[in-house]
Structure formats: C-alpha cells, structure tokens
Amino acid sequence: MDVARVARVVAGGRRFSFRSVVVVGDKKGKVGVGVGKGADVSDATAKAVADAKKNLITVNISEETIxxxxxxKFCGAKVFLKPARVGKGVVAGGVVRSVVDLAGIKNVTSKILGSANKLNNARATILALKKLKTQNKKAKITTKKSKPD
Known part of the structure; x- marks a missing residue:
C-alpha cells in the first residue's frame, strides 16, 4: 500500500531504511493493517505482512454493506463510512477503498477528512470497522423496554 524511505540522523550523517504499510484481508470479513521497517523494501514488506496478519479484525457485514x-479517528485522520444500497459499489478513495475491498464490503460510501497520511487513514478505517455492531445488537441498543402500566 505504501513504501517510504525514512532516515535517522547519526554522528556520521543519515542512515536510511524503509517503512512499508500493508493491508491484508480474505474478502470474507477479516482485514488487518501492518507496518514493517527494514534495511530494504522486501524486508520491510515481509515484516509488514506478518504484522498485518497478527492484527486481523472481524468486520460485521450485512448484505454486502455495513x-x-x-x-x-486516528491522530489527525477522520474517516466516515456510510452503508450504500446494493449495486452502488465502493465509493471511497485511496486507502479506505483498499481496506473495505479486502474486508469484503461491496457497497459503501466514505469520506476522509483531516490527514492525507496513508497509515493514519488506514488505522482510522480499521478503528471505524471495529466499532460496527450487527443489526440485532444495534436494534437491542436503540429499543427501550416499556414498563406495563
């Protein structure tokens, strides 16, 4: 998803390494984001994939949407996700599209506000998907029991 060359400053100058951000998913309700750092791109990517597999979450999907x-919200990134009717497709940009596609969500609209940082937007999307409740749980939360007179 994203590979960046990063540097640390030491007495003799700058030491360069690579940071890789990866999203993994099975398109059946599991998705994860991982970050890896290494001396070259392949090391960083391998570490990121391992980290993403450790951080898999389960997403509640109903009728191909949320x-x-x-x-x-994560740091300066804010991501809003709204359910969409069947046939609308994924209306999302950049990282959010990658995350929801790999989660198996086929109809959703989204908006990214604040940060353009891919890692923070991916983490904000994961946090949003973690908050999802199933239809039954949502109905139980919103309905109040009435006392008989």
Missing part, C-alpha cells in the same frame, strides 16, 4: 453509519 449495518450502519460509523466514523473512526
């Missing part, structure tokens, strides 16, 4: 509107 059950309700949700938002996620």
């Amino acid at each position: 059950p309700h509107q949700i938002d996620g």
Whole structure:
C-alpha cells in the first residue's frame, strides 16, 4: 500500500531504511493493517505482512454493506463510512477503498477528512470497522423496554 524511505540522523550523517504499510484481508470479513521497517523494501514488506496478519479484525457485514453509519479517528485522520444500497459499489478513495475491498464490503460510501497520511487513514478505517455492531445488537441498543402500566 505504501513504501517510504525514512532516515535517522547519526554522528556520521543519515542512515536510511524503509517503512512499508500493508493491508491484508480474505474478502470474507477479516482485514488487518501492518507496518514493517527494514534495511530494504522486501524486508520491510515481509515484516509488514506478518504484522498485518497478527492484527486481523472481524468486520460485521450485512448484505454486502455495513449495518450502519460509523466514523473512526486516528491522530489527525477522520474517516466516515456510510452503508450504500446494493449495486452502488465502493465509493471511497485511496486507502479506505483498499481496506473495505479486502474486508469484503461491496457497497459503501466514505469520506476522509483531516490527514492525507496513508497509515493514519488506514488505522482510522480499521478503528471505524471495529466499532460496527450487527443489526440485532444495534436494534437491542436503540429499543427501550416499556414498563406495563
């Protein structure tokens, strides 16, 4: 998803390494984001894939979309996700599209506000998807029991 050359300053100058951000998913409700750092791109990517597999989450999907509107915030990044009707498709940009596609969500609209940092936007999307409730749980939360007179 993203590879960046990063540097640390030491007495003799700058030492360069690579940071890789990877999203993995099975398109059946599991998705994860991982970060890896290494001396070359392949090391960083391998570490990022291993990290993403450790951080897999399960996403509640109903009828190829999300059950309700949700938002996620991570650092300066804000991501809003809204369910969409069947046939609308994924209306999302950049990282959010990658995350929801790999999660198996086929109909959703989204908006990214704040940061353009790919890592922070990916983490904000994951936090939003973690907040999702199933339709039954949402119904139980929103309905109140009435006392008989």
